[in-house]
Amino acid sequence: MPHGTITTDDLLGWLRALADAVHEQAGHLTELDAAIGDADHGSNLDRGFKAAVAAVGEMTDTPPGKVLGKVGMTLVGSIGGASGPLYGTFFLRCGTSLGETPEVDAAGWGAALRAGVEGVLARGKAERGDKTMYDAWAPALEAYDADLAGGGDLSSALAAAAAAAAQGRDATVELVARKGRASYLGERSAGHADPGATSTALLLQCAADTLG
Template identity: 45%
Template sequence: MRSLNMAIEALANIIIANKEKLTEIDAAIGDADHGINMARGFEAVRAKVAANTNDDIGAVLKMVGVTLISTVGGASGPLYGTAFMRAALAAQGKKTVDGELAEKMFAAAIAGIKERGKAVRGEKTMLDALEPAYDALTQGLASRKSLAECLEMASSAALAGVEYTKTIIATKGRASYLGERSLGHQDAGATSSYLMLTVLAEIAQNLGREE
């Protein structure tokens, strides 16, 4: 339970620490509120996880999802909230995460985002970071790499995805109104997704060293 709480707290901390950066990125082509909204949601998550005594991964992820939906404004709340809640369903009753479960959770989260956002890869959204990250994770697992190594690969792929969003025109959300003027700017949602993956990779590496 302690490691689970610490993982969720670490996700909250990375978003809160990058509040201004994410808002600045969003200001270029969006509503200039991604960092503000995400930080508000994860502050609420951090407060709830501090009192958590449940070691069921599914239950904790559901709590995160519900909290984000109810506290994060704009499109990010429903999208990230749905992602966590779908991952929660895949992890229901589980108390540890291995490669197989990580893959299932990741796939469920992406499916939830696609369904909720009616989006696909290549539209300058968080999916442009998450789908390459998922592909890298599955490739790593197929090569029998450790979960820590797979998450590191996923994080690197997500960063490449963030860079890719600079090269394409936005066709979803507020950024789509700018047309070609959205070129050259990275997507804020892809960036926050990448930041969270870096934290998960770091946690997995630390746990691996402890074993």
Template identity: 60%
Template sequence: MTDDVTTVALDAWVRRFAELIAQERDHLTELDSAIGDADHGANLDRGMTAAVASLDDLGPAGAGPMLTKVGMTLVSTVGGASGPLYGTLFLRMGTVLGDVPSVSAEQLGAALRAGLDGVVARGKAQAEDKTMYDAFAPAVDAFEAGLKDGLGLADALGRARAAADEGRDATTPMLARKGRASYLGERSVGHQDPGATSVALLVAAAADTLR
């Protein structure tokens, strides 16, 4: 067995993420209605539907071009903050991976780290700002730590998934310090962040498909 991630698996990751977003669309919108513009689910669902269609049009491609196409599609089709943030995440990953047919677990980790750095650069978020960062950063950290501990790809992704879920849940008692939610002040406390919730779905999709 090899822990290399093929372009077929990366394609399946994007499609699984789109499926999960479609399934959780109403829930994401409900979460966003409490502290945002009530459009996170609808926006991401529209964007991921377009991203899947873009992969259908692209045909066989290397890892980098594939994820870059997804990122460009999200930037152009998703409104609000989530389009630029998710678009940047995929664009940075695509840039790091390059035009190759498969990547190692370590290369995947480097790409995820680059995606996280892109989210930080775009959104200026830090830990406990009550954003997608609070789920994604722990997931990337856990994945890298798992590989350093000698875990295989599947187990490292399992750790990342658990860390993302924990980070998502931890946003509920936080006071929002970024985005529309920050305007609510203390009223943002007690609500799970929709961005952290959707990024936990992204990590869950990776754990489901990148084995």
């Protein structure tokens, strides 16, 4: 593969790594969700990404965009709660952005991520500071774009995005939730990291580790 591009095989490797990481962290994600949500974020994502990996396992000759579209549809169909529609929409929009291209360069991947997050925002109506996954996504997209603009490549941009997402995740600890189930707790929602921001940071760290 040319330096700095993502192929279908790369994407499948990322998805397998992500499913493994979500499985390992499922208990932690559910624990976070138990504090401020429905106590099902980890178990839901674990089930969803296992199903997604199984669904795309044979799609080795399929363009990356089609693979991500299949992931999105599988997540929507296999995850309950809020996370299924949000992550499903993210992957569907990413896939649509990539279209039929057989290999994705750094700029194309950044555009796909942004399209995915715009889909999440359209569905969830969240803003920065609401204590949602967008608090990890927003700084991650900014860091990715800034790294590329500064002469970075795919690997460095992915690493920058993952680091920024982790910082965004950590920053949600002190926030009072303004969206979702956690918002019902008011001030009591502070003191806990947002589960969606935590799983977003995990997704981006896996991307940095495998796609970079």
